[in-house]
Amino acid sequence: MFSGFMVNAWTVASIVAVVAGLVGFFVVLRGSAFVAHAVPNGSFAGAAGASLVGINTLIGLGVFSLLGALGIGVLGRRGRHDVVTALALVVMLGLGSLFLQLSVEYAPEVESLLFGEVLGIASNQVAPTAALAVVCVAAIALLYRPLMLSSVLAEVGEARGVSSFRMELCFLAVVALASTMTVPVVGTLLIFSLMIGAPAAARSLTDRPLVAMALSVAIALIIVWSAIALSYETDYPIGFFVGSFGAGAYALGRGWAAYHR
């Protein structure tokens, strides 16, 4: 379980869990679960497009998740945010289905992109994932104070010169970056469970932001590690374990909070 190609799986999955735990904290705090679902899910169109024109999948994912995220930010300024998110998602998926139709050899890869292929990570995927993770964590560290302020008290933030719109765009860019690095590993559909379940559970355990972020990362790591181990043992898809453990962690957190109140 810890030999050969599995080392890559453990390394990359741990990196993904740390980033998902950190970014997810802000996703839950800002009530942006829909965006966190739409951006990775829609970015799959980028992967399909990249394989159609024959470039690196990571570039396609990056371009599409960034365009999608910024599109949601700009259009959401005037329209309803959830409506714009839904429309951006379906437009990206529509393009994705077009790309899939036009390229013949891509189809079998769809499932692995949607549900992840953590057990098949090549060693040349470790370096780019780590690099993107460092950028992501650095961005969150830099943005921490203004982002926190504008997430919790948008009016106070505006009064202090923190533009909510600019913060929203920065946050969306971070989500896009996190999607780009995580999608090839845990899949478009399940990075979402990791970004929602772990931080939601952490938030029901504590009110202090830094403690919640640390807890969120810890829970995400536990989820991913146990998911890999079980997936390796049972042959069931890793996405199943990540998804159900994410929801399970949230249920436990809610139960704990209810018991202690």
Add this chain to the structure above:
Amino acid sequence: MVSALLGGHPAGALPSPVIEPGFFAAEDVRVAIVVGAIAAIVAGAVGVFTVIRGQSFAGEALGDVNTAGGSAAFLASVAPLLGFVVVGVIAVGAMELIGIQRPRGRDLATGIVLGAALGLAALLLYLVTTVHSTTGATQTILFGSVLTIASSTIAPVAALSVAALALMAMLYRPLLLSSVSTELASARGIRVRLIGAAYLLALAMTVALAAITIGTILSTALLVGPAATALRLTRRPGVAIALAGLLGVAAMWLGILLAYDSFDWPPVGTGWPVSFFVVSLIFIGYLLSGLPGLLQRRARAA
């Protein structure tokens, strides 16, 4: 599906008119036109409330939840529509339990249920492909197409549509009031939570019938897009419902027509997916409906 569509269709015949010869003769196209219109009308009526209540995420999540329902039905060898409806109703119940009725918990309740359902879908799809060793099943379940509907599904889909519309008609006034102002509705003695839950039930039924006929992508697109566009053009909910249905049907039919024509486009013989055209049309419509407001703001600023 493709061969049936190409049947009676002179491939490469130039110059091609807008409505190709044989368009209405193809059985697939006729079924798609009827079923697409039904789905668009129901989605328009329900979607106006989805947009007013800010529950687009729930609408989209229920579409994805159907992946689990579809694969479960496939494994149990029952009708997919049954799987869609059952799993959709369970998901709605879970969302309601976690707290979709509170504005602050709405996003999270939907997200948690969606995450769990997707995990389940991953497992069920895995079982489908290993047990039945049919690799094509995943694609069909994930990206169902309006041009692959069996005409035998029309009757149950129509029945479900009538049920969803009847539920919406019953809910209309209390739902409208509680969507606009929860306090006012409670003061009038409306049981806001019950109405909200009944509405979610109608939403689940709508998404189920839309997802099974036109696929999950189009189900979200038709639910949110035409309704949001209509609500930008009119403030009256009744008019918005009619307008949303009209816009949805128009996008659907034009999309099917373009997809049919696209068999002559490069690469010849492949055809572009219906969902791409319909989604693009809906998105363009939404952007255009924002223009009057934008011009007004410009004029005021100048």
